[in-house]
Amino acid sequence: MKRALAKINRYFRSNYEVLIAMILFIAIFISGLEFSKAIIYMLEFIVIMEVVKMISDFIKKEKLRLRFIIDLFIIFLIRDVIIQASHPKMDYVDIVFLLIVIFIFFIFRIMSIKYSPGIHKIDNISEKSDE
Numbered sequence: 001m002k003r004a005l006a007k008i009n010r011y012f013r014s015n016y017e018v019l020i021a022m023i024l025f026i027a028i029f030i031s032g033l034e035f036s037k038a039i040i041y042m043l044e045f046i047v048i049m050e051v052v053k054m055i056s057d058f059i060k061k062e063k064l065r066l067r068f069i070i071d072l073f074i075i076f077l078i079r080d081v082i083i084q085a086s087h088p089k090m091d092y093v094d095i096v097f098l099l100i101v102i103f104i105f106f107i108f109r110i111m112s113i114k115y116s117p118g119i120h121k122i123d124n125i126s127e128k129s130d131e
Contacts, residue, residue: 036086043079047072066112070105077102 012019028038054068081098084090 036082040079040082040086043075043082047075047079050075067109070109070112074102074105074109077105 024038024042028035050068050072054064054072057068058064077098081095081102084095084098
Protein backbone atom coordinates (compact mmCIF):
# COMPACT_ATOMS: atom_id res chain seq x y z
CA MET A 1 0.00 0.00 0.00
CA LYS A 2 2.82 2.40 0.87
CA ARG A 3 4.55 1.63 -2.41
CA ALA A 4 1.38 2.43 -4.37
CA LEU A 5 0.95 5.73 -2.51
CA ALA A 6 4.60 6.58 -3.18
CA LYS A 7 4.08 5.91 -6.90
CA ILE A 8 1.00 8.15 -6.94
CA ASN A 9 2.90 10.85 -5.06
CA ARG A 10 5.82 10.68 -7.55
CA TYR A 11 3.43 10.79 -10.49
CA PHE A 12 1.70 13.94 -9.25
CA ARG A 13 5.03 15.62 -8.46
CA SER A 14 6.20 15.18 -12.06
CA ASN A 15 2.76 15.72 -13.64
CA TYR A 16 1.29 18.52 -11.56
CA GLU A 17 -0.96 19.55 -14.48
CA VAL A 18 -3.09 16.46 -13.88
CA LEU A 19 -3.51 17.40 -10.23
CA ILE A 20 -4.47 20.97 -11.14
CA ALA A 21 -6.97 19.70 -13.73
CA MET A 22 -8.50 17.33 -11.17
CA ILE A 23 -8.85 20.13 -8.62
CA LEU A 24 -10.47 22.41 -11.22
CA PHE A 25 -12.85 19.66 -12.32
CA ILE A 26 -13.89 18.93 -8.74
CA ALA A 27 -14.38 22.66 -8.08
CA ILE A 28 -16.55 23.00 -11.21
CA PHE A 29 -18.53 19.91 -10.23
CA ILE A 30 -19.12 21.10 -6.66
CA SER A 31 -20.02 24.67 -7.69
CA GLY A 32 -22.65 23.42 -10.14
CA LEU A 33 -21.31 25.65 -12.90
CA GLU A 34 -22.10 24.56 -16.44
CA PHE A 35 -19.08 22.95 -18.04
CA SER A 36 -19.28 25.15 -21.14
CA LYS A 37 -19.31 28.26 -18.95
CA ALA A 38 -16.29 26.96 -17.03
CA ILE A 39 -14.40 26.40 -20.29
CA ILE A 40 -15.29 29.92 -21.45
CA TYR A 41 -14.02 31.39 -18.17
CA MET A 42 -10.78 29.40 -18.43
CA LEU A 43 -10.25 30.58 -22.00
CA GLU A 44 -10.85 34.17 -20.91
CA PHE A 45 -8.24 33.65 -18.20
CA ILE A 46 -5.79 32.33 -20.81
CA VAL A 47 -6.46 35.38 -23.00
CA ILE A 48 -5.66 37.65 -20.03
CA MET A 49 -2.49 35.65 -19.32
CA GLU A 50 -1.38 35.98 -22.94
CA VAL A 51 -1.95 39.75 -22.86
CA VAL A 52 0.08 40.06 -19.66
CA LYS A 53 2.82 37.86 -21.15
CA MET A 54 2.87 39.98 -24.30
CA ILE A 55 3.11 43.24 -22.33
CA SER A 56 5.79 41.82 -20.04
CA ASP A 57 7.83 40.62 -23.01
CA PHE A 58 7.45 44.02 -24.66
CA ILE A 59 8.64 45.83 -21.54
CA LYS A 60 11.66 43.52 -21.06
CA LYS A 61 12.83 43.18 -24.66
CA GLU A 62 11.24 46.26 -26.22
CA LYS A 63 9.96 44.02 -29.01
CA LEU A 64 6.48 42.77 -29.71
CA ARG A 65 6.42 39.15 -30.79
CA LEU A 66 3.98 38.34 -33.53
CA ARG A 67 3.53 34.85 -32.09
CA PHE A 68 1.98 36.20 -28.87
CA ILE A 69 -0.48 38.35 -30.78
CA ILE A 70 -1.53 35.48 -33.04
CA ASP A 71 -1.88 33.12 -30.05
CA LEU A 72 -4.05 35.69 -28.35
CA PHE A 73 -6.37 35.96 -31.34
CA ILE A 74 -6.57 32.18 -31.77
CA ILE A 75 -7.54 31.64 -28.13
CA PHE A 76 -10.05 34.48 -28.25
CA LEU A 77 -11.65 33.07 -31.43
CA ILE A 78 -11.81 29.56 -29.95
CA ARG A 79 -13.62 31.10 -26.99
CA ASP A 80 -16.10 32.72 -29.39
CA VAL A 81 -16.67 29.40 -31.18
CA ILE A 82 -17.46 27.71 -27.87
CA ILE A 83 -19.86 30.52 -26.94
CA GLN A 84 -21.58 30.31 -30.35
CA ALA A 85 -21.80 26.51 -30.20
CA SER A 86 -23.30 26.50 -26.70
CA HIS A 87 -26.24 28.71 -27.65
CA PRO A 88 -29.56 26.92 -28.19
CA LYS A 89 -30.03 28.76 -31.49
CA MET A 90 -26.71 28.10 -33.19
CA ASP A 91 -25.83 30.07 -36.27
CA TYR A 92 -23.74 27.61 -38.24
CA VAL A 93 -22.59 30.24 -40.72
CA ASP A 94 -20.98 32.27 -37.93
CA ILE A 95 -19.34 29.17 -36.46
CA VAL A 96 -17.93 28.11 -39.83
CA PHE A 97 -16.69 31.65 -40.45
CA LEU A 98 -14.91 31.70 -37.08
CA LEU A 99 -13.36 28.29 -37.77
CA ILE A 100 -12.05 29.52 -41.13
CA VAL A 101 -10.56 32.59 -39.45
CA ILE A 102 -8.94 30.36 -36.80
CA PHE A 103 -7.47 28.21 -39.59
CA ILE A 104 -6.04 31.31 -41.27
CA PHE A 105 -4.50 32.44 -37.97
CA PHE A 106 -2.94 28.98 -37.56
CA ILE A 107 -1.35 29.39 -40.99
CA PHE A 108 -0.07 32.82 -39.94
CA ARG A 109 1.33 31.30 -36.75
CA ILE A 110 3.18 28.59 -38.66
CA MET A 111 4.54 31.21 -41.06
CA SER A 112 5.61 33.46 -38.18
CA ILE A 113 7.60 30.58 -36.68
CA LYS A 114 9.05 29.39 -39.99
CA TYR A 115 10.07 32.84 -41.22
CA SER A 116 11.20 34.24 -37.88
CA PRO A 117 14.46 36.23 -38.11
CA GLY A 118 16.05 34.09 -35.39
CA ILE A 119 15.30 30.89 -37.29
CA HIS A 120 17.00 32.16 -40.46
CA LYS A 121 20.23 32.80 -38.58
CA ILE A 122 20.24 29.21 -37.35
CA ASP A 123 19.44 27.88 -40.83
CA ASN A 124 22.25 29.95 -42.40
CA ILE A 125 24.78 28.71 -39.87
CA SER A 126 23.82 25.08 -40.43
CA GLU A 127 24.01 25.56 -44.22
CA LYS A 128 27.50 27.09 -43.95
CA SER A 129 28.72 24.23 -41.76
CA ASP A 130 27.44 21.70 -44.33
CA GLU A 131 29.58 23.28 -47.09
